[in-house]
Amino acid sequence: MEKKILTSGACHLTISGIAYHTKRACDNCDRPIEDRVWFACAEGCEVDFCCQCHEHLQTLFETGDGQRAVWASRFAAQVAQRALQAPAEERQAFIDILAFDWPLQMFQDLVRALADVADAQVVHLQDGADMDVAADADFWHLVGFLQLLRCANQKPAKERRFGELMLRGPRVPESHFVLGGLDKCDAQAEWERWKRYKDHVRPPEEVVLQAEFQVSGAFALFLVQGPLVPLSFRERCLEADLEDRLVQVKRPVLSCQVPRRPPRSLRLGAAKALSRVDQLKRLEAHFTRERGRGLGVMREFLALAMEAFMSAKSGKNLEEGQALWDYDPNTRTFWFSELPAPLSAQCQSLFRACGVLLAQALLNGTRLQVSFPPLLYSLLLRHIGASAPRLGLTDLASLRPSLAKGLQELLQYEGSDVGEVFPLDWPRGHELCSSNRAEHVEAFVEWFFTEKFRSQLKPFLDGFKDVLHSCDFLQTLVNASQLEQILCGVEEPLDVQQLKVKARVEGFDHDFKEIFWSVLESLDDEQKRRFALFVSACDRRPPEGWQHFELQVQRNGEDDDRLPTAYTCFTLLLMPRYSSGEVFRERLLAAITETEGFGLS
Template sequence: MTRLLTSLDSSPSHRSSSSDSQKRKLDGNGDEDLLPMMKRPKVSAKSLNRSESTRLQVLVRMMSGGKTIVIQADKNDTVEQLHHRIELKTKIPKEHCLVYQGKQLRLGHYLSDYSIEQDSSLHLRALKITKHPFAWELADNILEAVSRMLRGDLSVSVSDILVTFFVVSKKFRGEYLEIFLSSSVPAALVKLYASSLEINKSCAERSIKLVFDKCIELHDDQRRCFLPIVLEFFRLLRKVCPRNELYVSCRNTLGSVLELVYSSDESRSSLLSIGDEIFPCLKDLVKLMVKQLVDDDDDDNSGPCSCDVQKLSSFWQPLSYSIQNQAKLFTPIALPLQKDVLGKLYHVFGELLNAMGKGMLRLESLLARGGAVTAQYSQYLAILKIVSSMSELYQGGEERVAMLLSSRKASFGALILKFTKRGEDDDHQWIFKYKEATTFESRRHLAMLLFPDVEEDYGEMHEMLIDRSNLLAESFEYITEASAKELHGGLFMQFKNEEATGPGVLREWFYLLCQEIFNPHNTLFTRSDDDFRRFSPNPASKVDPLHPDYFEFTGRVIALALMHKVQVGVLFDRVFFLQLTGKNIGLEDIKDTDRIMYNSCKQILEMDPECFDSEAGLGLTFVSETEVLGKRKTKELLKGGKSIAVNSKNREQYVNLLIRHRFATLVSEQVKQFSQGFSDILVDTASFFKRLYVEDFDCMLGGGDNLISIDDWKAHTEYNGFKKTDRQIRWFWKILKKMTEEERRSVLFFWTSTRFIPVEGFRGLSSKLYIYRLHEGKDHLPTSHTCFYRLCLPKYPKIALMEQRLRLIAKDHVSSSFGQR
């Protein structure tokens, strides 16, 4: 008999219906080519008499590993006839296909075409999932192998079939994984794991871990496809073995996949319905955290593990997303809580918050005894971040967290200082929800994280050679022409015709340059009437066409001074600082900036309404009058403001518009340019100024405002060539005590190029101070090495001579660079 390869359409025995056409289309997308089919001759009536040798008994397994039925047939029957017998017995319609050895059987062909033998197993599949028959076959083989192992047959290998399944699934990853799940393979493997036979349990464990390993090996976008499978294993294992290693491994894998899904906006929609599913994971991990935080009697307790905290975060993020996005507009809920995930989560939140309180109390006790923050506390901030996020779901939740952190301000600040690092992915923004619970040191630390590290490699530094007589113009040129990247490497500074270089010269340059920039004669900034060190942008600066560039330059200089930890002695007016934070300016904010305007606005707001609206009232309209360089200018605060009278009903609006115009609008361009220059030096887009209070910025830029303590100065000074009991050393400190505050600062500047010490006092300097003995003439002037905080004194024979020499270097024109090296 001649066998001819033909297409399905050319087979004379096949008559395609619409459903058959659909099948052909689906089959065409399958994994492998169909078996070659034979074109059969017409069968005579006589040949229809079936012999015993052609009779068949086949086993037909229902969909997805269901029950198996026995069907009587003949080798000369068509596949369509076999379908008819199955339909009569099972009531399952023909919109299904039969699969034998991974091949789909065509309706118009005969059973003998496929070499179907006695007692062969066929599989019934729905058409919509039959484009991967080989995958279904492998899934069924896994189920059959598990069934045989449960019956005691140890000759089969589930792992080998699994390996084959994942090898051939590469092309159709997601579709194969759907088949894997729909076939109930996870349930079969967990059932095998629950077997009383150790060999079955071991085989199942290897197989399940193989699935997890295959998941972890994939690229991120492919690994997301495993979420339904890992979630199914998690559900099943939680029922069978919620405490053992395999369950923990499954939970960790689930956390990793959830983290990936949460990081993808396109995939997040798959998280909306699984809140109830993943809550037990979070609860388990929180229970573990609470034990580690509270159990301080356990000597082996090293605190929460970073891996566990990471997994807690990986479950919390999608759970939070699921909760908040199931409602179109989520608002924090009030108690009493319903018995759903939100209700259960509230108790978990409370337990974790209380445990954190106990852990931080233990840390605070340690700090009070002079102890240091150890690695045991390294995960506290990460846990607090999760607790803070949980608190957003409940009315009063954030207040509970704020109350805890405020009561543990010392430990909260210590944790921030120890465990927040430059360059971390975490932007630490959550901390600033509780800004009032932070310390100055911790706020300063977080703000300084936005700057790059100062390079110690001179080759990476931006070099400047400045003429003292042309300090401002040459500095402007060097700083504005440099790129931000060049400035990030740090500065190398030298004055022309001077040999001195190093950090001391750089500190001196910063101080002298800021004295020039903020000199009111340059019209860039105006000085506060109440504090000669405090400045704000001058609206009249616009008379200089280069004023935008100079404000950008000033922003860079101030940021560079902060980056190099130099206190330049300049303070910003509160109004200027608030503008840099993007906040609105109110009446009380201008109190120290413009006392006259403050009192006038106060009078307008507090004046008796009847008197204000009477003919004897102030007669104001919605205009602002300002004087710039001797010229008065009028500006309407509203459209048509000249004709709008200010009365008792709109006077508050008038005051607000007046303040906005005077302190925001008139200097908006200057503030914008300063902000741009300042931001050039940062390596992070987060707002530097929002991390601080104005008082913090004062301390960072201007140093402490207390008088210099001679005792503190002496406690942080060491000697070389002298002993602290030598008479010259006793004379030195006695003379400093007799000096005025300005004279002391001048001596300090001559010694260190620092006129303003940090808020912590001398311990805040980068090094101790040193007094060296100068072995030259006993009547010479002192010299200094400002880079090393080193003052060199001759061994003066008399106190009067020492005092005369010290008072000479305390003069401003001498303390700046004279005698320095």
């Protein structure tokens, strides 16, 4: 790394001191570099480190052998090239050996070594829109070799060896193959490359097993490499695709005004506003008698609207009667209630508005505080034309565990009176017999998910489809699990150490900053969850990690009697400079357990 010094340029004064406009961002912590001094790659690639990260990495690698690291990188590339140049039958035999004969620890070490080398090289790959990334054959041979290892990793989950009673499952988690360095690459440029080659793309597993492997433009795409690609990078590419489509259709933003309170008025106003969205168009909402505008307010509107929708009922003005959504405390998910037919037009309109709201959350990059079963995201993708896998007992078990267990017992039952022992309440229940058990269960599961709740499900799916039906990126490059994480984040306890990476704590002295983080670290998992919910309206981790939660903390006077306040649309926490850590902890717990967090004053 070479030391760089800003000799001229603009700067401005902040609470923390002078910030220089270097027009650089640190490739380690992702923060803008605002010091006059930073470090850049000596080989000319666009990798920059701030002073703090450079010092940390220097300490981390000061005992390392740089020449050995370079040798390991070159050796890995040569091994990868040799493996991929071998005849197809030898590659297949190699996969079989790795899958069933290699010791697990050796396999894990090989995966880790190859992934680490590829991860280190990807940040040096020039990935601008005008660059030919396929020219770096060494890197793409490493990627191809990782795909061979993925084939070996999955084989025990698909094939059973002689003498084995059941499938083994993958050898290592798919997360071992993820190349986190891709998050440093240009998502816009990658999306443009994908758009250029998308009609020629083939599954990477198929490419590395073909008769003669070649690094083609259609293979040299990050996006088609499956689990090797971090979800956060895929999400940024999706944002680029959606923005491009919004520009192409040349449709103006649809503005609306809704009341913040009471929930009934907010629900009706939000449903009316969302009912006007019947095509790819971004909604822009603001609250009655409030000046706030922009993305932050829109995100708050979506969060409040979703909360209001999930508490709606089937009666007049969606207030009285049966709840529209059924919450299961065991699976902690919402599903459609079994409502009597016919469903009112008002209820159908609200279900459609829910689907539109999910689509608008994608367009606005908003996380929603709602928990649907994973199968609902499969249905959403299938409804817009994606080739989602057929739903089965595993999906039903995520929603109705006892029902799925009963159907599994039905499949294993060998008596001739199966129809009497396992009566199924559905239109074709009388057709069940011992000879058609498997086909009958398969048909029942399909009916349960597509017909039993059709009057509620169809308007919900239609609302999502009306906005995003033309998004072929969503149809081909995002699966149900990824869509759920993009919309709702990842259910994982708050990691305070990761949160600190990109957090900004301004206006406090060093001692109180230490108090702030120590108090936050001392909270239990439930309290940390409430803290995340209080400041962001969502308690789930962003797909790219807690370091991208981007918490902002600002000083707001000195008063031990006041509670912290939060503006969820900006992930902003305002708080006084309390006299002690004990007072701060007491006030923080009061705020996160007794309030909602939406602009509390």
